[in-house]
Amino acid sequence: MEYKFGEIEKKWQKYWDENKTFKVEVDHSKPKFFILDMFPYPSGSGLHVGHPEGYTATDIVGRFKLMKGYNVLHPMGWDSFGLPTENYAIKTGIHPNIITKKNIQVFKRQLKSLGFAYDWDREISTSDKKYYKWTQWIFTKLYNKGLAYEDEIQVNWCPELKIVMANEEVVNGKSELGGYTVIRKPMKQWMLKITEYADRLLEDLDELDWPDNIKEMQRNWIGKSEGANVKFKIADHNQTIDVFTTRSDTLFGATYMVLAPEHELVTKITTAENRKKVNEYIQKAAGKSDLERTDLAKEKTGVFTGACAINPVNNKKIPIWVADYVLISYGSGAIMAVPAHDQRDWEFARHFDLPVIPVLEGGDIEKEAFVEDGIHINSGFLDGLGKEDAVNKMNSWLIENKLGKKEINYKLRDWVFSRQRYWGEPFPILKYEDGTVRCLDDDELPVTLPEVEKYEPSGTGESPLANIDSWLNVTDPKTGKKARRETNTMPQWAGSCWYYLRFCDPGNDEKAWSDEAEKYWMPVDLYIGGVEHAVLHLLYARFWHKVLYDLGLVSTKEPFKKLVNQGLILGEDGEKMSKSRGNVINPDHVVNNYGADSLRLYEMFMGPLEKVKPWSEKGVKGVFNFLVRAYKFFANPDHLTKETEDPETLKVLHQTIRKVENDIEGLRFNTAISQMMIFTNHCMKAGTVTRNTAEIFTKLLSPFAPHLAEELWQIFGNRPSIAYEEFPVYNEEFLKEDIFEYPVSFNGKLRFKIELALSLEKEEIEAAVLSDERAVRWLDGKKQKKIIIVHKKIINVVV
RNA sequence: GCCCAGGUGGUGGAAUUGGUAGACACGUUGGACUUAAAAUCCAAUGGCCAUAAACGGUCGUGGGGGUUCAAGUCCCCCUCUGGGUACCA
Numbered sequence: 001m002e003y004k005f006g007e008i009e010k011k012w013q014k015y016w017d018e019n020k021t022f023k024v025e026v027d028h029s030k031p032k033f034f035i036l037d038m039f040p041y042p043s044g045s046g047l048h049v050g051h052p053e054g055y056t057a058t059d060i061v062g063r064f065k066l067m068k069g070y071n072v073l074h075p076m077g078w079d080s081f082g083l084p085t086e087n088y089a090i091k092t093g094i095h096p097n098i099i100t101k102k103n104i105q106v107f108k109r110q111l112k113s114l115g116f117a118y119d120w121d122r123e124i125s126t127s128d129k130k131y132y133k134w135t136q137w138i139f140t141k142l143y144n145k146g147l148a149y150e151d152e153i154q155v156n157w158c159p160e161l162k163i164v165m166a167n168e169e170v171v172n173g174k175s176e177l178g179g180y181t182v183i184r185k186p187m188k189q190w191m192l193k194i195t196e197y198a199d200r201l202l203e204d205l206d207e208l209d210w211p212d213n214i215k216e217m218q219r220n221w222i223g224k225s226e227g228a229n230v231k232f233k234i235a236d237h238n239q240t241i242d243v244f245t246t247r248s249d250t251l252f253g254a255t256y257m258v259l260a261p262e263h264e265l266v267t268k269i270t271t272a273e274n275r276k277k278v279n280e281y282i283q284k285a286a287g288k289s290d291l292e293r294t295d296l297a298k299e300k301t302g303v304f305t306g307a308c309a310i311n312p313v314n315n316k317k318i319p320i321w322v323a324d325y326v327l328i329s330y331g332s333g334a335i336m337a338v339p340a341h342d343q344r345d346w347e348f349a350r351h352f353d354l355p356v357i358p359v360l361e362g363g364d365i366e367k368e369a370f371v372e373d374g375i376h377i378n379s380g381f382l383d384g385l386g387k388e389d390a391v392n393k394m395n396s397w398l399i400e401n402k403l404g405k406k407e408i409n410y411k412l413r414d415w416v417f418s419r420q421r422y423w424g425e426p427f428p429i430l431k432y433e434d435g436t437v438r439c440l441d442d443d444e445l446p447v448t449l450p451e452v453e454k455y456e457p458s459g460t461g462e463s464p465l466a467n468i469d470s471w472l473n474v475t476d477p478k479t480g481k482k483a484r485r486e487t488n489t490m491p492q493w494a495g496s497c498w499y500y501l502r503f504c505d506p507g508n509d510e511k512a513w514s515d516e517a518e519k520y521w522m523p524v525d526l527y528i529g530g531v532e533h534a535v536l537h538l539l540y541a542r543f544w545h546k547v548l549y550d551l552g553l554v555s556t557k558e559p560f561k562k563l564v565n566q567g568l569i570l571g572e573d574g575e576k577m578s579k580s581r582g583n584v585i586n587p588d589h590v591v592n593n594y595g596a597d598s599l600r601l602y603e604m605f606m607g608p609l610e611k612v613k614p615w616s617e618k619g620v621k622g623v624f625n626f627l628v629r630a631y632k633f634f635a636n637p638d639h640l641t642k643e644t645e646d647p648e649t650l651k652v653l654h655q656t657i658r659k660v661e662n663d664i665e666g667l668r669f670n671t672a673i674s675q676m677m678i679f680t681n682h683c684m685k686a687g688t689v690t691r692n693t694a695e696i697f698t699k700l701l702s703p704f705a706p707h708l709a710e711e712l713w714q715i716f717g718n719r720p721s722i723a724y725e726e727f728p729v730y731n732e733e734f735l736k737e738d739i740f741e742y743p744v745s746f747n748g749k750l751r752f753k754i755e756l757a758l759s760l761e762k763e764e765i766e767a768a769v770l771s772d773e774r775a776v777r778w779l780d781g782k783k784q785k786k787i788i789i790v791h792k793k794i795i796n797v798v799v
Numbered sequence: 800g801c802c803c804a805g806g807u808g809g810u811g812g813a814a815u816u817g818g819u820a821g822a823c824a825c826g827u828u829g830g831a832c833u834u835a836a837a838a839u840c841c842a843a844u845g846g847c848c849a850u851a852a853a854c855g856g857u858c859g860u861g862g863g864g865g866u867u868c869a870a871g872u873c874c875c876c877c878u879c880u881g882g883g884u885a886c887c888a
Contacts, residue, residue: 054804135844212803213802213804213882213883214804216802217802217803217883217884220802220883220884221884223887225887225888227888243888244887244888245888246887246888247888258888275833300886324886325886325888326886326888327886327887327888329887330887330888331887331888334888335888337888338887338888342888343800344886344888346888367878409887409888410887411887451805507812530882531882532850533881534883570880595821605811605812605823606811606812607811607812608812610804611805611812612805612881612882613811613812614811615812616811616825616862618810618811618825618826619810619824619825621825622811622823622824623824625824625839626823626824628839634873662815666815670811670812670813670823671812671813671814671823673823673824674812674813674822674823674824675822676823677823677824678823681823685831732884741819742819743818743819744819745818745819745868747868747869748801748818748867748868748869748870749869753819776847785868786868787868788868788869789817790818790869792868793818793819794818794819795818796818796868796869797868798868798869
């Protein structure tokens, strides 16, 4: 009766494959459940044990929902465009397509070896032209809606990778991938107007069943702030400077102004004697990496322009400075500085000896800026007011005097949507010689990637596509004009922005998805993935989804109803798994030694799904032992000879049904497994159980360890697949208890336990407890003040 | 700096609304089986004190205070760890 997991697992994987056990179609007679994993990037190193954590969780929920009568959509695919593949292609000269196909093969074999209940007929790959045709199609929708535009912008140029990166891909002045230095350089880029959706992306977060911290991160990223736009006249010029401020109430305390070095007015207003200094400063700022510019600890720098502005509230002249602590990309790129009540301005004023005028009472402005609420002083018509009232009054005053208006600003910026790379979706864009642009029509899609010899970027900043004349230069059949194709490609986020929609209807050649499939399957009921995508992927996908919603192409405002982030799995040494540390665990190794069911079970048993937790091979052995014991016990007919089940076993069984069901619903897989262990231990002690008991237990186990469950199910003489069986229902009858062992404590300290009938009245319990000889001892002649009796919980005697 | 999460035995972790802290598992120790080992099975296993043994006592959920009959759980202060973020006006 050996547990031959290797044979068992291969046998059932083959069975599921051949019988298409998990094939799924739209079926209006059943409620649907759409479960989604963040699909993997098929890297060259294959799966690591972090991947199956989320996948196992979704698989358990999927199999459970199936047994609960749902029509479950649980697909898998590949986020297969991406930089590492292209870099590998550059190094080896092998076509990224070939590399990708190979990597996918490895990933697929590995995933299949884990027994996930995917409908493999729905497999998609973002680098497949059948898929990216529709990514391009969505781009045309964005373009035609006016949400895509080209702009000459300061971009993050990485000389090493020869690519432009979005701000969010640059970490501390280095590229997120590879850690190369990034500098700023102006370049024409495709942009998506995600800012137009900022408010809705913010508001609709409220209705999502997402972890609060993720919602908070998105809120912070969008960074909505309400304030006022104030116009400052420039002395001896007829121009004005607009500033954005959330603290218009401190206007009387504005003692200078600051423009970002890139601000267009800087060169216009700088006086002759300051020109040299200012130009030098601008040059220096441009040469600085983001790392240097955003280093909070550094001393503030800046130069005086020689020009002055007029503070509109008191007509005082205040100097205008240039400093790189003001960012051109936020607000208007200019600020009014209130050093008494803003720490950054305070530091700057201190350094350059500029006046600091307090306009709110409180704090000690000799030491630091006072940023809290207080009563206004030195503020004319605001004197005596608190912050909120003063802001309102000032804003009304500004509007009345046509000196400003209310304004809302966002940290969120438009999305830089082009990459100078080969391995991405080409844009469906033609550029004519006269500089005009045409976005292709549906019937002209897809624009496929041409074959190239070399994958290196052109070096001028353009992608390798710029070198392929035959692809690049075309005569547009629709207009007859000569045209050049757009040589940029889309970023990796593009494909993953809508893959969940394609999963609803992956084989559709006519449309990206049918209305019927979309209406039936959407939204995604449960989305599990890593927290690293908390902001970008999830925000971009929500943005696209809202655009599609506005176009009537999808029926839900939000794509992902419930989101859960699985925690990282660390190496045995408690460090992040990495090749360099040599602590990477390959799932193949675990499958070979202990089997897929053990791997699945262990990943779930380690601890709460959301938590970061270290790997332990000993732990794998622990759950492996459990499976061996379960197999040896239940597969042996000698143990299933009981005719009528013991009440005690029935009780544990039904407790187990209840706990496993509740825990799966709550994604608490670790405690569900421990309950199944308790049950198995109980059965082994009992010696024999009924076949019915064994079958019920096997069904409970089946979402977790599906291969073993199928095997047992067959051994019991049933027809496969157990995946189609109904999930057991617990019966309250068997859970009833009539006696309870009450812990009795004196002044909150547990002293002894006493078995009492649950039917007893409080007075009877009290009498029983007090007459117990142990109680007499603990009372020690003293009189009890009162007795607290909590039904089925505890008895506490207060002495 | 700010925001978020967290700190429970030797280890991973349990503890549903405040109600028996340490479920389950790993590890360790002892025993059975074996020529022996592995595997398996059985038993013990938070610290300290006490005891021939049993019954026990006492401390204990990062630290300190508080609320409560009762606190891992609620409140206040401190501390440490992990993650995120970066001059956003």
